[in-house]
Amino acid sequence: MTTTTSTTSTVPVLSVRGLEKTFNIGGLLSRKRVRALGGVDLDIAPGEIVALVGESGSGKSTLARCLARLEQPSGGTFELEGRDILRAEPRGASRSYRSAVQMIFQDPFGSLNPVHRIGHFLERPLRLHGAVTRAGLEDAKRRLMSKVDLSPELLERYPHELSGGQRQRIAIARALAVNPRLILADEPTSMLDVSVRIGVLNLMRNLCQEQGISMLYITHDLASARYLADRIVVMFAGEFVEMGESLQLIAHPAHPYTRLLISAVPDPTRIGSFDPLERARMRHSVVSPTTCEWAGQTSTACSATTPVFHTLSELPEHRVRCGLYAPPSDAPGTAIHLTNSEQETVAV
Numbered sequence: 001m002t003t004t005t006s007t008t009s010t011v012p013v014l015s016v017r018g019l020e021k022t023f024n025i026g027g028l029l030s031r032k033r034v035r036a037l038g039g040v041d042l043d044i045a046p047g048e049i050v051a052l053v054g055e056s057g058s059g060k061s062t063l064a065r066c067l068a069r070l071e072q073p074s075g076g077t078f079e080l081e082g083r084d085i086l087r088a089e090p091r092g093a094s095r096s097y098r099s100a101v102q103m104i105f106q107d108p109f110g111s112l113n114p115v116h117r118i119g120h121f122l123e124r125p126l127r128l129h130g131a132v133t134r135a136g137l138e139d140a141k142r143r144l145m146s147k148v149d150l151s152p153e154l155l156e157r158y159p160h161e162l163s164g165g166q167r168q169r170i171a172i173a174r175a176l177a178v179n180p181r182l183i184l185a186d187e188p189t190s191m192l193d194v195s196v197r198i199g200v201l202n203l204m205r206n207l208c209q210e211q212g213i214s215m216l217y218i219t220h221d222l223a224s225a226r227y228l229a230d231r232i233v234v235m236f237a238g239e240f241v242e243m244g245e246s247l248q249l250i251a252h253p254a255h256p257y258t259r260l261l262i263s264a265v266p267d268p269t270r271i272g273s274f275d276p277l278e279r280a281r282m283r284h285s286v287v288s289p290t291t292c293e294w295a296g297q298t299s300t301a302c303s304a305t306t307p308v309f310h311t312l313s314e315l316p317e318h319r320v321r322c323g324l325y326a327p328p329s330d331a332p333g334t335a336i337h338l339t340n341s342e343q344e345t346v347a348v
């Protein structure tokens with residue numbers, strides 16, 4: 001890898017370099033392998049929200065699980081506030097790492113044991129973090145409930161007595177109980193009713209802004225990524241293919257795969273309905289053997305060598321990794337001139 005994704009000169013909270021994960025599948029004697037992460041680089045600054053978007057199977061959760069130490073990476077490194085974690089804690093995450101890096105999962109019901117009252121889920125992390133007296137514990141639980149805009153009366157209820165949105169707020173409160181530096185939020189709103197999603201997104205954004213917590217927000221949903229995140233990173237087949245400031249990337253997508261994802265976002269300003277055949281044609285143009293050799297498929301432009309990141313000339317934060325871009329000596333990131341038929345296949 002040649003390029004990092006840092007946007008500021010501050011020391012990043014998280015710094016990932018060449019992180020890889022390959023799974024063996026098909027049992028002990030099988031030689032079949034799935035390359036879920038191809039060697040990715042990512043920096044996240046303090047208080048920054050980075051959205052990781054891509055279709056199902058692109059490797060988003062694998063990256064989050066490696067960072068949460070739920071999976072052991074096959075290669076690469078990552079640092080938390082300058083500390084090389086895999087080297088410092090090779091056998092598994094320390095308690096302090098598990099406090100500093102909190103994961104919020106897609107299914108808020110699945111992560112709350114139904115036999116316990118809500119108060120129980122906040123008590124354990126608070127005890128671990130040092131609120132030990134009974135009065136101190138009660139105060140701390142109430143403060144956490146107020147941070148996530150929930151009434152303290154809910155502390156006495158069981159998970160099934162809460163709505164999905166309320167349960168996800170409890171999951172967020174539980175993560176906050178240990179003062180995390182980084183939250184890995186894996187599709188935290190995808191199982192929620194549309195009407196409560198925006199509230200949870202706003203809550204996460206406010207918490208990051210007010211408390212300087214950084215966040216990796218994993219989602220299929222480009223619209224929510226644009227709404228919540230400072231930057232968007234697009235993932236395709238275990239690799240990052242495009243990254244940039246959220247509004248810029250959505251307004252000027254450079255990679256055919258990013259354009260494909262954007263084509264799936266409902267857009268009330270689009271004139272006429274979106275033709276599903278056109279979308280199928282776009283999908284084919286990205287993943288078919290005739291146009292994209294990289295990432296396990298095939299591409300005329302990428303077949304000679306694995307593509308590297310190129311900065312789009314006008315905006316240094318916007319980078320694309322695609323064989324359709326070449327680094328001319330005076331104008332990095334300028335698009336190669338395409339033939340008419342190639343232009344048709346990449347046009348949105």
Ligand SMILES: Nc1ncnc2c1ncn2[C@@H]1O[C@H](COP(=O)(O)OP(=O)(O)OP(=O)(O)O)[C@@H](O)[C@H]1O
Nearest residue numbers: 023024025034036055056057058059060061062063
């Ligand atoms: N434990 C595992 N064993 C074998 N293969 C796995 C395992 N976990 C993930 N994979 C494979 O790794 C690839 C990436 O999976 P991952 O769950 O990271 O994708 P994703 O982008 O998070 O998808 P989704 O959005 O559906 O959760 C997929 O091909 C998946 O089948």
